[in-house]
Amino acid sequence: MIWKTMSNNLVLRILSSSVNISAKAGSIVRDVMKTGELAVVDKGVNDLQTEADRRAQNCIITSLSKQFPKIAIIGEETLDPNDKIDDKWIVSSFDESVLSHKCPEEWLNVTDEDIVVWVDPLDGTSEYTQGLLDHVTVLIGLSVKGRAIGGVIHQPFYNFDKENDSTKLGRTIWGLVGLGAYGFQHRQPPVGKVIVTTTRSHSSPTINAAIEHINPDEVIRVGGAGHKVLLVIEGQAHAYVFPSRGCKKWDTCAPEAVLESLGGRLTDVFGNQLRYDRNVEHTNELGVLATHCARTSHPYFLAKFSDDIKASLLSSSQMKRNN
Ligand code: AMP
Ligand code: MG
Ligand code: MG
Numbered sequence: 001m002i003w004k005t006m007s008n009n010l011v012l013r014i015l016s017s018s019v020n021i022s023a024k025a026g027s028i029v030r031d032v033m034k035t036g037e038l039a040v041v042d043k044g045v046n047d048l049q050t051e052a053d054r055r056a057q058n059c060i061i062t063s064l065s066k067q068f069p070k071i072a073i074i075g076e077e078t079l080d081p082n083d084k085i086d087d088k089w090i091v092s093s094f095d096e097s098v099l100s101h102k103c104p105e106e107w108l109n110v111t112d113e114d115i116v117v118w119v120d121p122l123d124g125t126s127e128y129t130q131g132l133l134d135h136v137t138v139l140i141g142l143s144v145k146g147r148a149i150g151g152v153i154h155q156p157f158y159n160f161d162k163e164n165d166s167t168k169l170g171r172t173i174w175g176l177v178g179l180g181a182y183g184f185q186h187r188q189p190p191v192g193k194v195i196v197t198t199t200r201s202h203s204s205p206t207i208n209a210a211i212e213h214i215n216p217d218e219v220i221r222v223g224g225a226g227h228k229v230l231l232v233i234e235g236q237a238h239a240y241v242f243p244s245r246g247c248k249k250w251d252t253c254a255p256e257a258v259l260e261s262l263g264g265r266l267t268d269v270f271g272n273q274l275r276y277d278r279n280v281e282h283t284n285e286l287g288v289l290a291t292h293c294a295r296t297s298h299p300y301f302l303a304k305f306s307d308d309i310k311a312s313l314l315s316s317s318q319m320k321r322n323n
Contacts, residue, residue: 011107011142011150011176014068014117016098018140018152019174021063021091025056025138026156026170028089029122038129046202048125053077056121056138059089064119064140066090070112072278075119076250097182104178107149116143116278118253124224126201133157137226141253143276148266149177151254153226173230175261186262187235189292193217197228197237202246206312210243214304225288229255232292233262239301240290243269243309245316248282255290265294269305269313285317 032038032052039051057077062085064073120139122128127135134157142150151174158171175181189195196214198207200221211219220237222228225247228240253276256266267273268286289305291297 009103009108010112010115011110011144012099012101012103013094014064014071014115014142015150015152015174015176016094016096017064017067017091018117018142019095019098019172020093021060022138022140022152022154022172023170024063024089024091025059025121026154028052028055028059029128029136029138029156030169033128033133040129046126048129049077050122050125050129052128053122053125054079054083055089057119058083058085059091060119060121060138060140062089063091064117067092068112071115071117073117073119074250074278074282075121076248077121098174101176101179104176106178107144107176110144114144116276117141118143118250118276120226120248120250120254123226123251127223132223133160135223135227137224137230139226139250139254141250141255141257141276143253146275146277146280148253148256148260148274148276151175151257153230153254153258155227155230173233173258175258177257177261179261181233181258181261184230184234186233189232189235189238195220195237196239196241197222197231198241199223199244202244204244206309207242207244210241210305210309213306214241214301225251226255229259229266229290232264232290233259235292238292238297240288241301242289243287243305243313245283245285245287245313245320247284247288249274249276249280249284250282252284252288259290260294263294264290264292265298266290267298267302269302269310271298271302285320286313
């Protein structure tokens, strides 16, 4: 296998920069919470934006586009171009531990034109506003030729409930398909039990029917796509089940890449790979299924989605297309 040192490899440089940028965005998210002035804006039904979402996205997009002016970057929030961007939010450093890795051969010749970076500056906004702080993540996903291959999941409030003041607040997990994932302890979920995680703030009768059909031993209802995939890779759940529309490409790109780098899988409920090309529809219309093992768990959970559930997703996607 041919390896190349990483200091000049585009994929590793973007991930390395994103690791440091995500930590800065996380500190912005914590700072806004400390002020208590969230300045919430309603973007739609059950869809909020706070000052933290806006500032963190400005930090991420401004920093990344300064370092990588030729790549496409798509962020969740529509921002006011007149927003003031504090110089302190601009990150130009690289995480050395990422750069110390060798890039898998398949990503050695990636060019700027191949790349779309998907940014969710604050995943789990609803939970953030309710003080469920460990549900919150900052997501930076790297796609190449429409496929999620690299991801950074920063959890700004990790350890926030620990009593010991010296415990470090926040952590950053990153992964690259073909290389693996770092910054956490990869664990397998328990054998002989079925544990699923799903939404707590965007539930629906279809989601509940699907979960009833799976008949799991335990259901963990928490916020954020990033947080739920963390539960899967840390062995607390076998699957993240969301047979509904609403979850977007910026929610799934980074989690999908991290999960797949560890042998897990994230697809729609039909088992189709999600696409991340720059002109793609932002909503994951046919739902999301993420599991800890591509070989065993994924087919097991895919088989649990009934024809009725699949038909209801297809018809809502069709209706959307006709409107
Ligand atoms: P949840 O599991 O409910 O936290 O959702 C995961 C991600 O998908 C979050 O970023 C949500 O904002 C988004 N999402 C899921 N369902 C909806 C919906 N019905 N409307 C808007 N956003 C949604
Ligand atoms: Mg989100
Ligand atoms: Mg968000």
